[in-house]
Amino acid sequence: MQIRIITLFPEMVLNLAQFGVVGRALESGLVELDTLNPRDYSSDPHGRVDDRPYGGGPGMVMQYEPLQKAIRQARDHDPDSHVVCLSAQGRLFEQKDVARLHTYSSLVLVAGRYEGIDERLVEAETDEELSVGDFVVSGGELPAMLLVDALVRHVPGALGHEESARQDSFVDGMLDCPHYTRPGSIDGREVPEVLLHGDHQAIKRWREKQALGRTWERRPDMFAKLDLSEEQKALLKEYLQEQGSE
Ligand code: 9D3
Numbered sequence: 333m334q335i336r337i338i339t340l341f342p343e344m345v346l347n348l349a350q351f352g353v354v355g356r357a358l359e360s361g362l363v364e365l366d367t368l369n370p371r372d373y374s375s376d377p378h379g380r381v382d383d384r385p386y387g388g389g390p391g392m393v394m395q396y397e398p399l400q401k402a403i404r405q406a407r408d409h410d411p412d413s414h415v416v417c418l419s420a421q422g423r424l425f426e427q428k429d430v431a432r433l434h435t436y437s438s439l440v441l442v443a444g445r446y447e448g449i450d451e452r453l454v455e456a457e458t459d460e461e462l463s464v465g466d467f468v469v470s471g472g473e474l475p476a477m478l479l480v481d482a483l484v485r486h487v488p489g490a491l492g493h494e495e496s497a498r499q500d501s502f503v504d505g506m507l508d509c510p511h512y513t514r515p516g517s518i519d520g521r522e523v524p525e526v527l528l529h530g531d532h533q534a535i536k537r538w539r540e541k542q543a544l545g546r547t548w549e550r551r552p553d554m555f556a557k558l559d560l561s562e563e564q565k566a567l568l569k570e571y572l573q574e575q576g577s578e
Pocket of ligand 1: 343418420444445448462463464465466467468469470471472495530531
């Protein structure tokens with residue numbers, strides 16, 4: 333998988349290549365990450381890539397031409413290239429997009445700065461517009477890095493232990509259960525008894541109960557989309573009874 337990020341701050345996103353799961357995936361050659369700087373495609377003698385907004389108002393707008401040239405270069409004549417624009421106006425990025433996007437052999441991520449990008453560029457040269465959440469950040473770089481990290485987790489072999497990738501998609505739609513490690517007791521707070529005895533059936537059941545209960549409590553939006561089995565409904569009931577008795 334080839335990922336190219338179009339950004340005025342290439343050093344920012346290339347830092348991602350040095351650490352953890354993404355770093356190892358890039359080292360192993362499973363994923364290739366490059367950047368293209370629109371400044372290098374500006375026809376302006378000073379390398380300008382922004383201009384004042386039509387209609388007035390604060391801030392600057394990223395110009396069409398440098399971005400268009402950078403995107404065309406990044407697509408590299410690959411008919412399977414897919415261009416994503418990171419923008420606060422985009423549809424919300426979620427786990428199901430990860431599975432979909434990771435099927436493209438060439439992914440081009442456009443990270444904007446300033447007040448925004450000339451709308452005609454978004455319409456004519458990008459395939460979709462994605463946001464990473466309802467909060468404002470200063471540009472598309474951190475959102476693009478988030479996408480890359482989530483995507484790399486789905487590339488076969490990138491995690492080392494394939495179980496985790498399968499778990500990511502299994503857990504997709506539900507929050508994770510709580511985790512514990514030694515010591516068994518901290519300031520009177522004990523690790524749940526069931527985790528200490530190696531009854532794997534009981535542990536699996538407990539973990540699913542916690543996942544269901546937490547999703548119900550913390551994420552009613554996620555919970556509403558779940559289609560619970562009879563067994564899961566019973567687990568959730570148990571969870572709620574146990575919460576009530578504590
Ligand atoms: C007047 C409102 N503008 C700034 C306060 C709008 C605005 C312009 C540029 C808001 C954000 C940005 C830069 N953000 C992104 O490029 C961005 C983003 C985000 O801010 N939130 C969530 N996802 C994303 S993806 C790209």
